Amino acid sequence: MTKQSPAKTKIPWHELKRIVGEANILWRDEDLMLYEYDGLSSHAMPDAVVFPSTTKEVSEIVKLAAQHGIPVIARGAGTGLSGGAVVTEGGIVVAFSRMKKILEIDLKNQRARVQPGVVNLDLSLAVASYGYYYVPDPSSQKACTLGGNVAENSGGPHTLAYGVTTNHVLGLEMVLPDGSVIHTGAAYWDRPGYDLTGLIVGSEGTLGIVTEITVRLCRKPEAVKTLLAIYNQCADATRTVAAITARGITPAALEMMDGFTLRAVEEATHAGYPMDSAAVLLIEVEGLREAVEEEAEQIEAVCHENHARQVRSAQNDEERDLLWRGRKNAFGALGRISPSYYVQDGVIPRTRLPEMMDYMEEVAKKYGLLFGNIFHAGDGNLHPLLMYDNRDPEQCRKVTRAASEIIAKCVELGGSITGEHGVGLEKSELMPLLFSEDDIEMMQRIKAVFNPQGTFNPGKLLPTGKMCGELRVQIGVAAGA
Numbered sequence: 001m002t003k004q005s006p007a008k009t010k011i012p013w014h015e016l017k018r019i020v021g022e023a024n025i026l027w028r029d030e031d032l033m034l035y036e037y038d039g040l041s042s043h044a045m046p047d048a049v050v051f052p053s054t055t056k057e058v059s060e061i062v063k064l065a066a067q068h069g070i071p072v073i074a075r076g077a078g079t080g081l082s083g084g085a086v087v088t089e090g091g092i093v094v095a096f097s098r099m100k101k102i103l104e105i106d107l108k109n110q111r112a113r114v115q116p117g118v119v120n121l122d123l124s125l126a127v128a129s130y131g132y133y134y135v136p137d138p139s140s141q142k143a144c145t146l147g148g149n150v151a152e153n154s155g156g157p158h159t160l161a162y163g164v165t166t167n168h169v170l171g172l173e174m175v176l177p178d179g180s181v182i183h184t185g186a187a188y189w190d191r192p193g194y195d196l197t198g199l200i201v202g203s204e205g206t207l208g209i210v211t212e213i214t215v216r217l218c219r220k221p222e223a224v225k226t227l228l229a230i231y232n233q234c235a236d237a238t239r240t241v242a243a244i245t246a247r248g249i250t251p252a253a254l255e256m257m258d259g260f261t262l263r264a265v266e267e268a269t270h271a272g273y274p275m276d277s278a279a280v281l282l283i284e285v286e287g288l289r290e291a292v293e294e295e296a297e298q299i300e301a302v303c304h305e306n307h308a309r310q311v312r313s314a315q316n317d318e319e320r321d322l323l324w325r326g327r328k329n330a331f332g333a334l335g336r337i338s339p340s341y342y343v344q345d346g347v348i349p350r351t352r353l354p355e356m357m358d359y360m361e362e363v364a365k366k367y368g369l370l371f372g373n374i375f376h377a378g379d380g381n382l383h384p385l386l387m388y389d390n391r392d393p394e395q396c397r398k399v400t401r402a403a404s405e406i407i408a409k410c411v412e413l414g415g416s417i418t419g420e421h422g423v424g425l426e427k428s429e430l431m432p433l434l435f436s437e438d439d440i441e442m443m444q445r446i447k448a449v450f451n452p453q454g455t456f457n458p459g460k461l462l463p464t465g466k467m468c469g470e471l472r473v474q475i476g477v478a479a480g481a
């Protein structure tokens with residue numbers, strides 16, 4: 001059983017009950033253990049989980065925590081892959097599963113105001129019949145919340161053409177560590193003053209707790225075409241990615257899956273991916289009907305020039321949905337063939353994809369690990385999935401080393417340590433790979449303005465100085481490795 005944190009003894013339970021009611025607090029170990037982890041394999045037990053219903057309740061919880069010096073960690077759906085919602089020093093987890101109202105839909109101004117616990121896909125479903133949708137679509141969109149998306153500045157397959165979360169958030173309401181409530185941005189573009197909304201999006205719960213979000217809604221395109229390009233050589237698929245954008249074409253989505261991954265996906269979802277191929281590209285173009293047809297033809301030609309053995313086009317919505325269901329359920333499909341896997345998130349310039357694929361192959365071979373690759377190829381955002389058995393300490397060590405080498409190579413090639421999963425707990429000590437001491441100090445100073453005691457989401461995003469340049473992940477911890 002996890003050791004009790006010093007913060008637990010400080011929690012004023014009676015006052016907490018007065019704020020949210022007894023039914024909205026978890027404090028028993030058997031309940032708290034469900035909130036020990038997110039999508040990263042590290043875990044640690046919070047001291048309490050509270051479920052507020054209003055901004056006022058959030059503000060009072062935070063004020064109370066500040067009086068007693070207790071850490072506060074916001075939590076959406078816990079699908080984060082960098083340990084952002086995992087506690088580091090105990091504390092109170094503020095979970096947003098009861099703040100999930102869509103507060104306003106204003107179609108004339110193409111915007112919606114929501115509480116942070118709204119599930120990403122639910123917003124698009126709520127406006128679909130009017131011909132609108134919310135663009136950022138993480139593959140976890142059936143589960144993850146808009147609050148989590150704001151904190152992580154999440155992306156998704158369709159953010160190649162339309163940008164990530166920050167490009168779709170107009171304004172925020174946020175509770176600061178002293179309990180005060182601030183509003184940033186507006187319901188329209190380009191409000192004067194500092195762009196605090198831009199600063200908060202991607203701040204991973206370290207600057208404040210978001211309690212309301214105003215987002216932009218977009219018109220659904222008139223036409224959509226989804227292509228599946230099939231390859232016998234992985235390198236031909238990666239070369240196609242750069243060749244498409246070099247022609248001045250920006251598809252709405254440009255995703256890649258290697259043969260290992262697509263076979264696992266096909267076995268799990270029967271989406272129609274060819275089992276004998278080395279790689280596929282899933283390419284989507286959208287817009288006005290005539291333009292879509294023309295662009296799809298150009299893309300098809302580029303695929304063939306780069307030795308695609310076949311380019312298929314989804315014939316109807318059902319076929320399109322099936323292809324996307326396969327892609328979006330890929331992580332789960334790989335979970336069927338290995339006891340554990342470690343998903344990495346790195347970025348490289350898309351022109352370096354062929355070289356990076358060879359490098360990852362070499363690393364996996366060196367450590368004797370199976371690995372699959374599925375990624376937002378158009379953005380150069382890689383997601384290598386390293387297979388291992390978390391009951392085997394040697395494999396756990398190897399998988400951590402392999403992941404570190406892959407991320408270091410991304411940086412060497414001019415990329416980044418994360419594309420969309422965030423820094424969180426996992427990569428805080430890797431920040432110096434990307435930023436100078438002065439850069440990091442400026443970030444520390446900004447954090448100190450919003451969160452002077454460091455009680456909001458401690459130990460995340462910025463280096464703690466406790467470890468040097470290492471991934472902070474407890475691979476195999478469940479097995480005591």
Ligand SMILES: Cc1cc2nc3c(=O)[nH]c(=O)nc-3n(C[C@H](O)[C@H](O)[C@H](O)COP(=O)(O)OP(=O)(O)OC[C@H]3O[C@@H](n4cnc5c(N)ncnc54)[C@H](O)[C@@H]3O)c2cc1C
Nearest residue numbers: 076077078079080084139145147148151154155205210420
């Ligand atoms: C199968 C799978 C596929 C995925 N695909 C993608 C993808 O395509 N693109 C992508 O970007 N990510 C992807 N992710 C990662 C993850 O879904 C996103 O990071 C998502 O935004 C997390 O949302 P959440 O509600 O689960 O947040 P949580 O995991 O609960 O929290 C994430 C971070 O947000 C903070 N936070 C949560 N709510 C608030 C709030 N109200 N105020 C302040 N801080 C808050 C937490 O403290 C934490 O630091 C995937 C994950 C899985 C499991």
